Amino acid sequence: MSVEELPELALCCDDSIVEGRSGCACRAKAVLPGGMRVRLSKTLAGILRHHPGRYGVRLSRDGWARVRDVVEGLRRAGWGWVEEWHVVGVALHDPKGRYELKEGLIRARYGHSIPVKVEPLPGEPPPTLYHGTTEERVELIMEKGIVRGRRLKVHLTSSLEDAIDTGLRHGSSVAVLVVDVECLKKRGLRVEKMSRTVYTVDWVPPECIVEVRRPGRGRSL
The missing domain is CATH 3.20.170.30 (ADP-ribosylation fold)
Known part of the structure; x- marks a missing residue:
């Protein structure tokens, strides 16, 4: 599936985040439409890969930022509706594995133009x-x-x-x-x-x- 054609994300009543409200084991409390998900993903990539300072976000040497800081930066930039679950859901369900989450932190795994050091995953490349x-x-x-x-x-x-x-x-x-x-x-x-x-x-x-x-x-x- 192209990144331009992503399904909606749903926050379920048990606080799980799934693709499509039908994937909830209980009712969906909130939904992020596919088009808005694409826009948010592109903006998130820009923050974590290229220009965190524009949003008041600081990255560690290995590329980590606090999810809370990213949300606050987005809100200041006009994304007033964004909540933490939106950012976490976009990262968690990214089809290409662009993002990584850990204990309230988020980072892009690749694509940076700013100097960060992200360790590779185990495994050999195909021929x-x-x-x-x-x-x-x-x-x-x-x-x-x-x-x-x-x-x-x-x-x-x-x-x-x-x-x-x-x-x-x-x-x-x-x-x-x-x-x-x-x-x-x-x-x-x-x-x-x-x-x-x-x-x-x-x-x-x-x-x-x-x-x-x-x-x-x-x-x-």
Whole structure:
């Protein structure tokens, strides 16, 4: 499911948070509609990855912020309706595992442009990973490789669907780069698992891009 098409979140009478009010074992006390959930998720990502100071939020060295501080920052910025359960629910049910919760704290697991240190999850990457981009960028990437840009790391995914979704956020002419993980390892590049499907690396050299897929066009390079 695309991040643009998320179902509603429901706060149940037992204080559990589920996707869809029908998932409550008892009645739903409150509901966050899917569209508002998407908007909140995008804003939350901006706070925890790029500009916490705009919302008066402080991050620890490893990226943690207090959920209460995030809620207060959102309210000051015009999100007066936001409650803690909204933020917790968005993080708990994020389809890509963008967020992590711990004892009243929250952080983004990847995607940062500000210096934080988030430890990787255990587990080896699959042999092949993907990177979504646009047709216009392919020529330069095949010359220079995949570089970090404004982020701390290059982001790859084990999900072809997610790679296509990423490409669509940048334009309509989607290209998916297929990356050989063994090639990265042979060049001393460490691939780290940051969520269920997301992996990060410092750089992807051109020679480690083994294929360019063009979804819907039936051809590859």
